Amino acid sequence: MIKARVYRSSQREFECKVIDTGEMVLATAMGKLLKGKDHQIVVGDFVTLEETNEESKYTITEIDKRYGEVFRVIVREASKKVTxxxxxxxxxxxxxxxxxxxxxxxxxxxxxxxxxxxxxxxxxxxxxxxxxxxxxxxxxxxxxxxxxxxxxxxxxxxxxxxxxxxxxxxxxxxxxxxxxxxxxxxxxxxxxxxxxxxxxxxxxxxxxxxxxxxxxxxxxxxxxxxxxxxxxxxxxxxxxRSLSLEDLPCEDFISYFPDLVDMSVQCKFQNCSHMENAKGCAFRENLDPDKYSDALALSRLDSFIRIYDELSQTPEWANRITGKRN
Ligand SMILES: Nc1nc2c(ncn2[C@@H]2O[C@H](COP(=O)(O)OP(=O)(O)O)[C@@H](O)[C@H]2O)c(=O)[nH]1
Ligand SMILES: [Mg+2]
Ligand SMILES: [Zn+2]
The missing domain is CATH 3.40.50.300 (P-loop containing nucleotide triphosphate hydrolases)
Structure with missing residues (x-):
């Protein structure tokens, strides 16, 4: 059993670095690994190789369980595209x-x-x-x-x-x-x-x-x-490379600002905008912009509001928003 890591990929061929020897080899993949959303081989994958009859040719037979995946969500298919x-x-x-x-x-x-x-x-x-x-x-x-x-x-x-x-x-x-x-x-x-x-x-x-x-x-x-x-x-x-975030879920978007979550659940209204004049907003009631530590938190809140509002304008979000921000 040869363990390797995928360093480069094209549609059908993968350049892999063999873990034990450090050698770079070319491999193709077993059909089942090329099909289906969850089975695409990506750069960074740790894989198992098998030698084929062809000289210095290998086949990827298995992909190890991944961590640290970089992906975008494909909203329509409710799946993710890992890169x-x-x-x-x-x-x-x-x-x-x-x-x-x-x-x-x-x-x-x-x-x-x-x-x-x-x-x-x-x-x-x-x-x-x-x-x-x-x-x-x-x-x-x-x-x-x-x-x-x-x-x-x-x-x-x-x-x-x-x-x-x-x-x-x-x-x-x-x-x-x-x-x-x-x-x-x-x-x-x-x-x-x-x-x-x-x-x-x-x-x-x-x-x-x-x-x-x-x-x-x-x-x-x-x-x-x-x-x-x-x-x-x-x-x-x-x-x-893209900065766009519209593939993210609009429900509980604040969970991507983990430092804001605890306070946001204390807002009086579930769909609180957290804007400066929002009624019963825990951030606005508890935080003092003139206090250094509060100003730090408010600067994060400011980013949240801007990003949320910008995403609300996108067609991807417009028909999905339920009104629940926190
Ligand atoms: N003054 C200054 N210029 C830098 C520094 N790092 C990069 N640059 C210049 O900024 C420009 C863009 O750098 P580059 O590495 O291509 O940016 P990238 O697009 O993020 O990869 C180049 O002209 C660099 O010479 C730095 O630390 N100081
Ligand atoms: Mg560059
Ligand atoms: Zn609020």
């Missing part, structure tokens, strides 16, 4: 200069992290250009701390950059990544490719400033793949 699996860490990347920092984008990606049940961490990149006048990075770290999420600061273009604000920098990030499989999320231009180059000590120079496939020209790839950076693995998946 990568066995992901240990989501590295949500943001820039502190250009593109300008928007906390709402982090909160959006965090919704996915909670949906996928994959541990997130935040990288504040381009710290060489950080201007404390524009926003208070310590506040941003503190509001993520409520959720137990760590924030790291770095300058991917400057290896001599020393951490100044958050207590966690490149060295700590490298230790966190050791032996893991990570997926980078973040807007185009925030420095994902540059960070990967920097974390690999320039052993892997990825193309920066371009959209599309890392290091391999500017066309967009339709396939996911694992990039082996020796100390850790990175998954490049075109399926996760």
């Amino acid at each position: 990568a699996s066995n992901i240990d860490l989501l590295i949500i990347t943001t820039s502190v200069s250009e593109p300008v920092y928007k906390r709402g984008i982090i909160d959006r990606f965090l919704v996915r992290a909670f949906q996928w049940n994959i541990k997130p961490l935040i990288v504040f990149n381009k710290m060489d250009e950080y201007d404390p006048q524009t926003f208070d990075i310590k506040f941003e770290q503190d509001r993520l701390n409520i959720l137990g999420i760590k924030s790291y600061e770095m300058s991917a273009i400057d290896d001599s950059y020393e951490k100044k604000y958050l207590g966690l920098g490149k060295q700590e990030l490298v230790s966190e990544l050791e032996g893991k499989t990570a997926l980078f999320l973040g807007q185009s231009g925030v420095g994902k490719s540059q960070i990967i180059t920097s974390l690999s000590n320039k052993k892997f120079e990825l193309k920066t400033g371009g959209v599309g496939r890392w290091g391999k020209g500017t066309h967009t790839t339709s396939w996911s793949e694992i990039i082996d950076l020796e100390k850790f693995l990175v998954v490049d998946s075109p399926g996760v």
